[in-house]
Amino acid sequence: MLADRRFFVTLAKAGSLARTARVLGVSRSTVMRRLDALEAQLGITLVHRVGKRLALTQAGERYARGLESVFEELDRVEQDLHETVGQLVGTLRLALPFLGASRFLTPFLSAFQLAHPDVVLEIELARDVRRLEVGTFDVAMQYGTRANPDLKAQRLYHEELILCAAPAYLKEVGTPHAPQALLEHRAIMLRDLDGRAVPWRWPDGRRVEVPKAVAFTNSVVVAFELMLEGVGVARVPRLLAAEALAGRTVLLVTHDPGEAARLGQSIVVMTEHGLTHCEPPHAPAPRSVDDLETLETQGALLRLLREGTA
Numbered sequence: 001m002l003a004d005r006r007f008f009v010t011l012a013k014a015g016s017l018a019r020t021a022r023v024l025g026v027s028r029s030t031v032m033r034r035l036d037a038l039e040a041q042l043g044i045t046l047v048h049r050v051g052k053r054l055a056l057t058q059a060g061e062r063y064a065r066g067l068e069s070v071f072e073e074l075d076r077v078e079q080d081l082h083e084t085v086g087q088l089v090g091t092l093r094l095a096l097p098f099l100g101a102s103r104f105l106t107p108f109l110s111a112f113q114l115a116h117p118d119v120v121l122e123i124e125l126a127r128d129v130r131r132l133e134v135g136t137f138d139v140a141m142q143y144g145t146r147a148n149p150d151l152k153a154q155r156l157y158h159e160e161l162i163l164c165a166a167p168a169y170l171k172e173v174g175t176p177h178a179p180q181a182l183l184e185h186r187a188i189m190l191r192d193l194d195g196r197a198v199p200w201r202w203p204d205g206r207r208v209e210v211p212k213a214v215a216f217t218n219s220v221v222v223a224f225e226l227m228l229e230g231v232g233v234a235r236v237p238r239l240l241a242a243e244a245l246a247g248r249t250v251l252l253v254t255h256d257p258g259e260a261a262r263l264g265q266s267i268v269v270m271t272e273h274g275l276t277h278c279e280p281p282h283a284p285a286p287r288s289v290d291d292l293e294t295l296e297t298q299g300a301l302l303r304l305l306r307e308g309t310a
Helices: 002-014 017-024 028-042 058-083 101-115 167-173 179-184 220-228 238-244 257-263 292-309
Strands: 047-050 053-056 090-096 119-125 161-164 186-190 212-217 233-237 267-271 274-278
Touching: 002 017, 002 028, 002 058, 017 028, 053 058, 101 119, 161 238, 186 220, 212 220, 220 233, 220 238, 233 238, 257 292, 267 292, 274 292
Parallel strands: 090 119, 186 212, 186 233
Antiparallel strands: 047 053, 161 233, 267 274
């Protein structure tokens, strides 16, 4: 159908059957058949035959001008498509949890937008992913494991929550040296998407008996900042804690080689045979769990542990 219309635009510019035939590389009889078929399809006379030349009717002139404008726009659109092949263009709609993921994602979102300047980011916080309607957003993120069954989900990373307190707070209240001592402290509690208090847990999953709560929030960033101000003890992501501890010396005792490889700047393995130093990865902490150097260091630590218990 489009080919027939392009044929007519060519014929209108050429002005004769012979010239149209030469331009298209076909016979004059073929040009005549195509013209007759188009006029029959439209039910309109487009051309008057005047000897060897063609004269467009008034309807034919109007039709040719209209088609020429249409094909110019179509050619422009197709050219734009070819120029943007491999490029990302349009709007990316993101739904991020208000709990604080936006703080960690901002560097990645910035890098993405700078790499793809024709993409407009639409970012909205405080949306419950489980209640999102399909088609409302392109990408949605949430903490936890409960997802909307209508959406396709994939785990991006695992983040561990740890108990933290500010030095000034510990100087005031004292440093707990046993789990039971936590009951003498003040707690800053997180609430989940349903408004329930998120329990404190040990690495093995056992619940920690929580002391008296003095603040509740659904934002890990707010909980973290309250903790820094000395309000109480908070359970926050390691990434946030790593920010506050940047440039400071921290002794972290862990049984997890992966954790040591990801966070350690100086790593020492303690076994019944004594202390053994292990070279940490060169990248600054916290490191990605799938970083090659991090995985290699984790493997080296596992070998040292096996050798130390042999």
